[in-house]
Amino acid sequence: MRKAALHNLGCKVNSYETEAMQQLLESAGYEIVPFAEGADVYIINTCSVTNIADRKSRQMLHRAKKMNPGAVVVAAGCYVQAAGEELKKDEAVDLVIGNNKKTELVSILEDYFAQNKAAEEETVIDISHTTEYENLSISRPGDHTRAFVKVQDGCNQFCSYCIIPFTRGRVRSRKPQEVVEEIRRLAALGYEEAVLTGIHLSSYGMDFPEQERIGLLDLIIKVHEIPQIRRIRLGSLEPRIITEEFAGTLAGLEKICPHFHLSLQSGCDATLKRMNRKYTTKEYLKGCELLRSAFKNPAITTDIIVGFPGETKEEFETTREYLKKLQFYEMHVFKYSVRNGTRAADMPDQIPESVKAERSSELLSLEQEMSLSYRKSHLGSQTEVLMEEEYETDGKRYIIGHTKEYIKAAVPFEEGIKGKVVKGTLWKMLTDEVIFLKC
Structure with missing residues (x-):
């Protein structure tokens, strides 16, 4: 062997x-x-x-x-x-x-x-010339307590900093019946949360023939009908997918986790234009407002790139003020990294690494403030937590997991509850990142 x-x-x-x-x-x-x-x-x-x-x-x-x-x-x-x-x-x-x-x-x-x-x-x-979705599937999801399921591959966006359309090819979607069958198999093994992932998830279905055309929202509804699944979490979304219909329909599906990762990259329209992002800060803000009106205190997270070529001090300040206005739960902050083969690699006015590091540090401090504030806003609320792993702090053992909003919560250690959903009240902060769940 x-x-x-x-x-x-x-x-x-x-x-x-x-x-x-x-x-x-x-x-x-x-x-x-x-x-x-x-x-x-x-x-x-x-x-x-x-x-x-x-x-x-x-x-x-x-x-x-x-x-x-x-x-x-x-x-x-x-x-x-x-x-x-x-x-x-x-x-x-x-x-x-x-x-x-x-x-x-x-x-x-x-x-x-x-x-x-x-x-x-x-x-x-030559990945750029295939329309075939590679039908990889899993019969059990590794060591996870939630089932990650790939439903889409490829990207048609061609952001100026990104090589992915060249390494992953164009948008290709997995047939909905195959997605549902895989999630049914995983649910039968006891997994209660499904996470739908893809390279550009918002484009799901756009490559299907017109007579078979369904979008991401249609797929979510089909997954929602699987009885054993208690939670559906979505991977990264493009801001433009958040319409009144999209947000309102999701809000009517009780299994949807109100945790939305909307990729932003910059809070300055001039920078977004150089990045070849297909939305404005006004459109992005509208998407966040629609989610916050449809859901009670949803978690909105994002990605930010600092030090993109040509990003002036004023553009960075515009981004920082915009982020303060939006008040995200979490931000993933990246220093712009040159990727050979992309348009951004050849752009003038590349930013020195020292400036990138300074800007990154500033936004990470802001992220910590916003993240703690969001967690504290949920204190006293009743919730459900999917228990995932052992955790220790101050010499005490706990089992830690996530709420639907992806807030970390912990209960005293108990055998046999990993992978199970536990109900309780978010009672007090154990640390800046973990809340004690009172059952």
Whole structure:
């Protein structure tokens, strides 16, 4: 029995695909082992979102070969799409498998072992010219207490800083019946929360033939009808999807988690235009207002890039004031990182790293203030918490989990409640990030 070890880099979609590849290997008789010395096959599901992600991908590939020079090292995923020819020349890499070819992992490995070399068939396609959704699926969701389910791939947006449309291709959606079937299987295993994820989730269904056209809202309604599922959480959304109909319909679905990640990137219209984002700050604000009128105190989270090329001090100040006005629950703050192959990489007025670090630090301090304020606004409210893992503070043991709004809450340690939903009142702050749940 051959031993295989897998390592994932990057986003939630990559995590899902890594689990799917692991289950393909298990079904083929491989023994899955930790990513350490002793494996016969190392599979690194790579990321290419930034130059730093490229470097981390290369480092993991070389680390694998160093751990066992006789092992087969497989580079899979986005970095392969960005640098396939370069990787084929890398002595640390034995096989390259691009996106939309991961389902063929086992047969590609079998061919390799039979011939002691990579097969002649192409394992990296021109991803920008495929309309086929790669039908990877999972029968159980790893070690999670919630089930992440990929429903969509690719992106048509072409933001000026982003390589993803070139590594993931154009929008491709998974058939709704396949999504529902997978979630039914996972629900039957006891999972009570489903998280719908994709590269550009808001575009779900736009690639279907007109007579079969359904959108993300239609898919959510179908998932909502699965009896065993108690919660539905959504991955990152584009602001333009938040219409009165969208927010109002979701508010009428009791299983929907009022936790919405709306990608912003900048609070300055001039910066958004250079980024090639397809909305204005006024349109973004309207989306937040619609969610807050449809739901009681929903959690709205976002992404912000600081130090984008040409971002003046005044533009940064405009962003900071805009963020204060919106009062997010959480913000993921990123320093702009050059990505070769994107328009932004060649833009003038690149910002010094010291300025990026200063701006990032300022927004992270603001994020901590807003986040604590949002948590405190829920004190005294009755809620349900999906219990996930052990937690210790001040020498006391707890089980910690998340509310529907994704607020961390804890109860005294008790065997057998991991993966279960517990009801109670958000009573007091245990730490700045965790609230004690009084049952």
